[in-house]
Amino acid sequence: MKIGKLVKTHIEKINLFCENEESAFKELLNPEYCKDTFGINYPFYEEVNLIDDKLHRRYYTTTYTVRGKAVRITNHWFPEHHDSFLKYLLSKKIINYKDLEQLNANEQETKHCIRNPRKNTRYKGNAIGNSSNLLVRNILSNLGLEQFNKDDWLKTKKYFDNSCAYCGNKDSLIMEHAIPINKELLGEHKLGNIVPSCKKCNVKKGNKRFDNFLDDNKKIEYIRQYMDEKNYVPLGDNEQVRAILEMAYEEVSIVSKRYIAILNGLSYKQQENT
Numbered sequence: 001m002k003i004g005k006l007v008k009t010h011i012e013k014i015n016l017f018c019e020n021e022e023s024a025f026k027e028l029l030n031p032e033y034c035k036d037t038f039g040i041n042y043p044f045y046e047e048v049n050l051i052d053d054k055l056h057r058r059y060y061t062t063t064y065t066v067r068g069k070a071v072r073i074t075n076h077w078f079p080e081h082h083d084s085f086l087k088y089l090l091s092k093k094i095i096n097y098k099d100l101e102q103l104n105a106n107e108q109e110t111k112h113c114i115r116n117p118r119k120n121t122r123y124k125g126n127a128i129g130n131s132s133n134l135l136v137r138n139i140l141s142n143l144g145l146e147q148f149n150k151d152d153w154l155k156t157k158k159y160f161d162n163s164c165a166y167c168g169n170k171d172s173l174i175m176e177h178a179i180p181i182n183k184e185l186l187g188e189h190k191l192g193n194i195v196p197s198c199k200k201c202n203v204k205k206g207n208k209r210f211d212n213f214l215d216d217n218k219k220i221e222y223i224r225q226y227m228d229e230k231n232y233v234p235l236g237d238n239e240q241v242r243a244i245l246e247m248a249y250e251e252v253s254i255v256s257k258r259y260i261a262i263l264n265g266l267s268y269k270q271q272e273n274t
């Protein structure tokens with residue numbers, strides 16, 4: 001439900017609550033309290049006789065009488081106020097957890113996210129993507145029984161003349177996966193897929209395969225030879241492996257979403273109990 005509609009839906013309940021709770025009414029007339037509580041820039045209630053022409057459009061047109069005062073309610077709500085508004089309703093017991101679940105259920109039906117749809121979705125999406133990617137990387141990094149140590153790494157660097165396998169630079173070399181470890185390219189954390197790289201090339205190469213990143217065929221061939229020597233056979237276009245990893249990826253994403261939903265519910269429940 002959009003924040004504006006959410007507020008309007010609860011106006012009668014809030015009015016009733018304030019009718020019985022003078023302190024709550026005073027709080028909602030107080031701009032600072034409303035700023036702290038909801039993040040809004042206008043008080044929830046404003047007395048009608050204090051609303052001038054300039055302020056007029058910041059308030060819904062309907063006038064209510066609460067505790068003998070004629071007031072209007074601010075319309076200056078944005079999606080980021082969604083959470084704090086619900087928290088207020090819960091903390092004042094204007095709604096209870098069941099009401100919230102009902103709101104949640106309605107929300108799901110309309111396929112909207114109840115918590116800050118605009119603000120959080122992108123971040124949440126990233127977090128879920130990250131956990132899924134992490135799993136894929138973890139699987140790919142642990143395929144096979146191969147182990148390697150510092151000596152192996154020194155030998156690898158020596159093979160590349162202690163220089164960047166891509167540009168030849170000799171400064172601060174780091175381990176670089178010639179074929180990136182992700183579910184599209186299926187690189188693995190095996191010695192034959194690790195080449196020395198300068199930091200610049202490592203950043204520049206990003207998620208590209210070594211043979212897509214490099215133009216120099218001699219360098220590409222040299223890396224291929226190295227892979228052969230270390231008995232590294234890239235998974236390459238292995239549809240079966242890819243399909244299995246895709247499955248793992250989706251599964252983690254579902255698990256992440258489920259636990260986010262559970263924890264979101266919990267945080268509201270705790271709010272209600274305090």
Ligand SMILES: [Zn+2]
Binds near residue numbers: 164
């Ligand atoms: Zn380089």
